[in-house]
Amino acid sequence: MALSTTTSPVASDDIQETLLEFPDNRILIDLCGEFDRNLAQIEHSLGLQILRRGNQLAIIGNGDERGRAAAILQTLYQRLEAGRSIDAGDIDGELRMNSAAKNTGARDGDQMELFKGGRVEIKTRKKLVEPRTEAQKTYVKSLFENELAFGIGPAGTGKTYLAVAVGVSMFIGGHVDKIILSRPAVEAGERLGFLPGDMKDKVDPYMQPLYDALNDFLPGKQVAKLIEDKRIEIAPLAFMRGRTLSNAFVVLDEAQNATTMQMKMFLTRLGEGSRMVITGDRSQVDLPRGVQSGLRDAERLLGNISKISFNYFTSKDVVRHPLVAAIIEAYEADEAT
CATH class of the missing domain: 3.30.1370.10 (K Homology domain, type 1)
Structure with missing residues (x-):
């Protein structure tokens, strides 16, 4: 040219x-x-x-x-x-x-490759996924570089989507043996018992965003087979108690709805050869009044540990419809007054 x-x-x-x-x-x-x-x-x-x-x-x-x-x-x-x-x-x-930086020269074969302008691309079975903001780019790098990383910010900033993409990338690259995706089923509460079907039927609606992300990166039949073989697990946070999660890529979504005790329980599940990502939005806590969010406690208690990465997003990182960013900014402005 x-x-x-x-x-x-x-x-x-x-x-x-x-x-x-x-x-x-x-x-x-x-x-x-x-x-x-x-x-x-x-x-x-x-x-x-x-x-x-x-x-x-x-x-x-x-x-x-x-x-x-x-x-x-x-x-x-x-x-x-x-x-x-x-x-x-x-x-x-x-x-x-605005990728104008020089090629950083990533090694051939890396699952995360840096191209011209320092761009990051995540390889999955169905497509390449690229961060669209500097905060997203830093976040993705931290997921590859740290065994425990947090992604904190408003809806629509790609926190969970990018975490699942990195998990799929590491899984198909043989870096982990399984993917484990979890989130608190806070909205269900005691009403779970009144919903029709078995436990999977009752909790699946709350796990649907995680299924959606997986289906974006892997063929549907492969997702079903991997779930059947338990190489991909999607389960409520309560199901993690008592387990040691080894050689796995683990994502806890909607972590603002985990209590302090649940957060401690989940973080201590981390086993050898695993990566763990915690994502959440501090402005959307659905816990009962007076119950402290485990995400806030984790920030306070773990912020000074060097091997734990905290990554923050703002309304400027929203990659959904432009109105989403405007809505978030309006609510933030109202809370500040």
Whole structure:
């Protein structure tokens, strides 16, 4: 790909034009998207103009944003060259990450690979998963590097999704023998006994987000087979008592709803060769009034232990619908008043 930059102003001293030339016009069509919607997304986010001229894209705007747009378009084009697709989420991820750093040179064969711009990609059976914010990127790195890691922040920031992706990646790479996913069934309470079916039928609705994440990374039949063989376990937190979880990737989701005693019980299940991830949102505690959240206690008691990683997210890391971030910010502002 040839990149040339003109130095003459277009409308003012600050507005100039950067010209990108793409060798494969068919890939360029995919880069632009239907009705140039991919270009429109970048234009709207960076406040500039992108014009298509044959096999070239002219980026018109100020220097900083023009450079960002050029880097993003080049990265997305390379992604398409490699045979991968792009969608609005991928573009949003590039806009957030703006991968312009140098290749960090990860070793071949690593399950977590660092590519140009220091990007992180997690390999699963069905797709490659990429962090879309710097906080997510730091979080994923910490999951590979630490035996015990916490992910704390609001809904929609990818805490559980990325943790399950890393677990699947380590499982298919042979680094662990099983995946164990758990969460407190706080909403069920005593009502579990009145629900129809056996215990699995009663607790599965509370575990559904974990099933959804697994099915995103592994074929459905494989998930069912692995669950049948007990190489993947999805169970309420109460079922963890008395166990030692060895050679496993263990995730506790919705940890804000674990009591202090439950949290201590779960953390002390960690066995040899295992990794453990605790995720939660301190703003969504569903415990009865007066019952202390085990997640808050864990932060207070374990924060100074060097081999335990605490990773925090904010509304800026929300990767769901943009309204989710706005909703979270509104509630946070109200709580601050």
